[in-house]
Amino acid sequence: MELFEDEGPGPGNAHDYSVGEITGAVKRVIEGEFGRVRVRGEVGRVTHARSGHLYFDLKDERNTLSAVSWKGQVARLSHMPEEGMEVIATGKVTTFGPQSRYQLTVEDIAPAGAGALMAMLEKRRKSLEGEGLFAAERKRPLPYLPQVIGVITSPTGAVIRDILHRLADRFPRHVLVWPVAVQGQTCAPEVVRAIEGFNALQPGGPIPRPDVLIVARGGGSVEDLWGFNEEAVVRAAAASGIPLISAVGHETDITLIDHASDRRAPTPTAAAEMAVPVRADLMRAVEQLGLRLAAGTEAAVTRRRQRLADIARALPRPEALLATPRQRLDIAGERLPGALTRVVDRKQLALARVPLSPGLLTRVREGAAARLDRVSSRLAPGLQTVVTARRHRLERLRLSPQPLERQVTDGRARLARAAERLEGAERRLAERRQGRLESAARLLETLSYKATLQRGYAVVRDGERVITTTAAAATAERLEIEFADGRFVPEGDGGGSDSGGSGGSPRRKPAPKPPEQGSLF
Incomplete structure (x- = not known):
């Protein structure tokens, strides 16, 4: 180590700030410097959060300012921001420490002048018109x-x-x-x-x-x-x-x-x-229409009356129309008796020319009588009289002016039709009588005293006599009580029900009198 080597830098006197201290200091400076401000700018990106908060940007040519409006403030905004709209936002400048940024908390938004309002209105109008909300149809x-x-x-x-x-x-x-x-x-x-x-x-x-x-x-x-x-x-x-x-x-x-x-x-x-329309005008219009209707009706009736009179004058009189048919009827009436006489004569002449066999006539009568007997045997007794009369009439039958073959055929057809009608009458008569019988049976069952017994009542008899009073019961020889499910004889009167009792019962004995008490003296 050299003698004059420089030492490293020491700790010095500078204070060490924490991140929170720097963030708080910046927040206090910004909020204290600006406070409540009004910012003019163009709305950029707009985001509606699910929490109800509104986030958007305010920008000009070179700078962008983040803005937020909390849920409670959004409900009080006079205008909602839309992208591209120039507005004046009123609020407070604050900081957001977790992202190291500052932002504007917006309390109110107003368009930046009438021109901006009209531009936004025109934009909204075109958007809604494109959806067809203003279509005339x-x-x-x-x-x-x-x-x-x-x-x-x-x-x-x-x-x-x-x-x-x-x-x-x-x-x-x-x-x-x-x-x-x-x-x-x-x-x-x-x-x-x-x-x-x-x-x-x-x-x-x-x-x-x-x-x-x-x-x-x-x-x-x-x-x-x-x-x-x-x-x-x-x-x-x-x-x-x-x-x-x-x-x-x-x-x-x-x-x-x-x-x-x-x-x-x-x-x-x-x-x-x-x-609404004008009521007085409607009343006048209705009155005028009524007058026109009355005048038109009167004119129509007058025209039709005149036309009917003209047509009536052109029609012929009823007497003239009936004169010729009446004359033809009189002529036909005069010719009718003679014509009937001539027809009868021709029929008799034709009948006289037909060869008749007595054996054939007898067989026809016997066959018809046999068929009539078979039919009448199946009829009700009440209809036997009608069949008998028809049989007598057949026995007295004589040939008519028409040919024998046609007479036999017609008689057979009439006999078959009569048999069908008689069978139908017998069946309907039996059905009606059966219906009346069933109705009478139901009525009898309804009115019978046994229906009353089913409801809990009873009938007291002395032999064939019905007991209805206590006096009659006291003098009765043998009491018998009838219920809905059978008859019953009380004890002392032969006792027991009618299913196990004998034919007769002895006369009921009177109850013995109590012994008289003797005197103590």
Whole structure:
């Protein structure tokens, strides 16, 4: 080791800081220097965390500032940041030690001027229009005369008074008012809940379902009307199952809900005029239509009456129409007796020319009588008289003017038809009598006293006599009790049931009298 060799560096007087001390010192310097600030910049990357926090970047041409808005602050933001939007963010500059960075805790966001708002509005409008929410073919017609009108607006403003007054002047209707905030942070969610709430009502329920909705607000600045440009409000209006009229702002104010609604009204008063017609005009129109109907009916009846009179004059008289047929009828009536006589003569002459055999006639009669006997044997006794009369009539049968073969054939057919009718009559008579017999049996069973015995009653007899009083029971020789399942003779009267008892029983002996007590004296 050399004598003049330099020694190594010593510990010196510098303080050794820990990482936490440096981080805390930086945090105190930054938060103490800046405190609450307003930062203008363009929104970059936007991230919605599942915890509800919102992370995004603020940037300019060369620098980027991280920004965060906690869950409780996000609900109070007047405008939600969107990428590419120029905003002014208000908050506090703080540090995040675990990542050695500083960031801006944002409490509120406002667009950087009207130009930025309009640019964001135009961007949102094109996006929603591309989804077809503003298409004309999806818009529905308004009902001509709604029974119930739902109004979504502030309950304390002049808008609701104007709407109610205009409805009362034109055509009074039942109005349901859903109160909402028409500007501020709660405007959009309350309007969405109102539209969805009216659509959730069931027809015929305790609260009537509106036939048309009116979303109304008075005029204001772009910022005041911004709640009606929110995407949630536009989607709720487009999805409404009830036709919706948008009446937000004045005629020059255009919001996105105007594009999504079924009809846009320049003012709330105009929305009331769109919802209902004028009652007086309708009454005048109905009156005029009634007058036209009466005049047209009268003219039509007059024309038809005149035409009927013209046609009636051209028709011939009834006497002239009936004269010729009546004459033909008289001539035919005069010729009828002679014609009948000639027909009978021709038939008799033809019959006289036919050779008849006595044996054939006898066989026909015997065969018909035998078949009639077989049929009549199967008939009920009540129908025997009819069959006998037919048999006597057959025995007295004489040949008619027609040929014998045709007579035999016709007689056989008539006999077969008569047999079928008689068999059917016998069967129906037996069915009717069987039905009456069954009905009488059921009635007899219902009215029989045995049905009463089934319910717990009994019949007391003395031989064939029915005992109905205690006096008759005291003088009875032999008591017999009939139950539903058999008869019973009490002890002392022959005892036991009827199944094991003998034919007769001795007369019941009277109970012996108790012995008289003697005198003690």
